[in-house]
Amino acid sequence: MFGPGSQFHALINDPRWALAMVRATVLEAAHPQIGAALLDNSTFVAHPWRRLKNTFLSMQRMFGADEQVRRREAARLNRLHARLRGTGADNRPYDAMDPAVRAWVVGTMFESAVTMCRLSGQPLEQKTMERLYVEFRAYLAAMGGEAGHLPPTLAEFWPYFDRVVEEELENTEAMRIILFKLFDHLPAPPVLSGFPALWATGRALAGPAIGAITVASLPEAFRRKTGLPEIAGAQTLMQGAYLAAGLARFLPDGWIQAAGIVDLLATSPHSDDPRARTITALGEQMKRAGALLRLLTPLPRQPEHEHTGDAPTQYSAQEFFTEVLDQTGDGYLDWPDLAAMARELAGRLDLDEPEETRLYNAYADWWRELQSALDTDGDGRVSAREYAAAVPSLAGPALIRVAEVLFDVTDKDGNQRIDADEYRALFQTAFHRDIATSGGTYERSAFVGEFLSFMSGRRRTTPFDPLLAQA
Known part of the structure; x- marks a missing residue:
């Protein structure tokens, strides 16, 4: 069912999988509960590359051969999803632990995998398709999902899929953002942040094309129901994209490795x-x-500003609010933004209980402190203007507590210092050589001070910048 030899393992490094996952995400976001949860809690708008890496890592763990790793990841995902419940903008409740919702997410992944093969002219054989469906049902079962919400056989799956499309999916705001806004405004991945002009040019060309390809690949009943546009030539473009991606399978082994590409982008x-x-x-x-x-060139020279070769050492208040505090990208600071920070840190450290809950609780206390100090109009959230007017209020006792808890959960061996391995576990690719350490260790006071300096002083030169600010 899992690991090498499984059908999913054969697909994970297929270049067509990137197109299929965008398509599956659109079908997920069109479900009212999932769309509302994405808008309220997800970082896919402000930090899409970080979200991509985390999602891919989770799928690797769940579909890998190690049963213990799969169980720990399933428990982590269940804790994460249990925290994602609330009421959407339309006053309808959503709950990420709803069994029917979880089944639909798995169903869209399977259906999009089958569709990607069909659209690229390489349809799966019936036995292969049935085996793949069994694997996805096993994935749902490993998550603790109720089997009855995903039909037991492949023959019963297709009527189920058509029924959900016809009766439950809607033209949600989250779906529209993914199709028509996300790729047009997609920030550069961290590794390409030094090429803004090149990235902007490529995005201007690729963004609309990806949107058109995705729309053209969606079920006709769904496109008709949601009023998605019919773009001339989109079907041809879509089929060409899938065919071209499918040809990449003829490249030498190792040239296309999804894990390596995702790691590089992040x-x-x-x-x-x-x-x-x-x-x-x-x-x-x-x-x-x-x-x-x-x-x-003979053009007149423009005035040049002094360039030191280093990035600015300070954020402006607006930059810090947008790039660090507003994790969900909705223009406001509220609990889902701080929860996203806790989720990213807990995921990097691979925390179990009770450490994960300790970190979430510390961030919850900080949110209550921020809300009390900064929410002057009483709307339950903090705007960029409210934040800029009271920046010093960020560094209160609750933020110090967040720093202390973060140190404790990073210090795995409890020796009151963070060694290089523990440091890398948290910061991974952001392990800077310019961070002051002593004898290969990082003392509590220095760690806490660095964190507070970043979160209140807005310094760009700390390792927290790639951790919480980059896309």
Whole structure:
């Protein structure tokens, strides 16, 4: 069912899987409960690359061969989803632990995997399709999902899928954001942050194309129901994209590895990863070439600002609010934003109970402190203007408590110091050489001070910047 030899394992490194997952995400977001949960809690708008890496890592753990790893990941996901419940903008409740909702998520993944093969001219054989369906049902069972909410046989799955599309899916705001806004405004992945002009040009071309390809690949009944546009040539473009992606299977083994690509995209340009250093060096060469070209052109020279070669050491209040505090990208600071921070930190550290709950509780206390200090209009959230007017209030006792708890859960061996391995577990690709350490350790006071300096002083030179700010 899992690991090497499974049908899913054969698909995970297939380039077509990227197109299929975008399609599956749209079908998930069109479910009213999932769409509301995404809008209220997800970081997919402000931090899409981080979300991609976390999702891919979770799927690797769940579909890997190690049963113990799968059980721990299932328990972690269940704790995460249990915290995602509330009421959407339309006053309808949502609950990420709803068995029918969880079954639909798994169903969209399976159906999109089958569709990607069909659209690229390589339809799965019946036995292969049935085996893949058994594996996805096993995935749902490993999560603790109730078997009755996903039909027991493949023959019964297709009527189930059509019924949900016809009766339950809607033209949700989350779905529209994914299709028509996300790719048009997609931030550069961390490793390409030094190429803003190149990224903007590529995004302007690729964004609309990805949206058109995704729309064209969706079920006709769904497109008709939600009023999605019919774009001339979109079907041809979609089929060409799937066919081209399918041809990548003829490349030598190892050239297309999803795990390696995802890791590279999420890598900080300042990390120790040699691939990131290569890209950074290429960027410097491009800058020098651009400067030389400007010197050789007859155009009048523009005033130049002094350049030190280093990134600015401070955020502006607006930048810090947008890039760090507003994790969900809705323009406000509220509990889901701080919960997203706790979720990212707990995931990196692979925390179990009770440490995970300790971290969430510390962030919850900080949210209550922030709400009391900054929410001047009483609407239950903090706007960028309210934040800018009371920045010093960020560094209160509750934030200090967050720093203390974060140190405790990072210090796995409890020796009151963080060694290099523990440090890397938290910061991974953001392990900077310029962080002050003593004898390969990181003392509590220095760690707490660095965290407080970032969260209240808005310093850009700490390792927390790639951890919480990058896309």
